[in-house]
Amino acid sequence: EGFLISIGPGPVISNGDGDKEADTSKDPKRFFDKEQRQRAQDRSKDASGNPTCEYCDINTTNERGKKESSTIDHIKAWIKGGRTTDDNANNACASCNGKKGAKDLGSEWIPPNQQ
DSSP, X not given: OOEEEEETTEEEEEOXXXXXXEOTTSOSOXXXXXXXXXXXXXXXXXXXXXXXXXXXXXXXXXXXXXXXXXXXXXXXXXXXXXXXXXXXXXXXXXXXXXXXXTOOBTTTBOXXXXX
């Protein structure tokens, strides 16, 4: 079985025999850009126009370091082949994004607002 190691600009798969090949199953773009972040926040706005966490409905903030800080979550985790695209982006509070991690929605993690 192969294993993931990090060399240079992106992930590399090793087969354990010293042979390495690029992991082409992952989107080479890991992080959402500023415009994608803004679109995800805009889509999550409540009736009052405030961006909210798609998973627990609290208002999110652009201030860093708070549990309600806005983070943009890959709905299908990047590590599992999720793309860094608008249709795979949710505005999430830091707390929910941390709890979800790379788990699949519905089968491995149920958001608080769907429990």
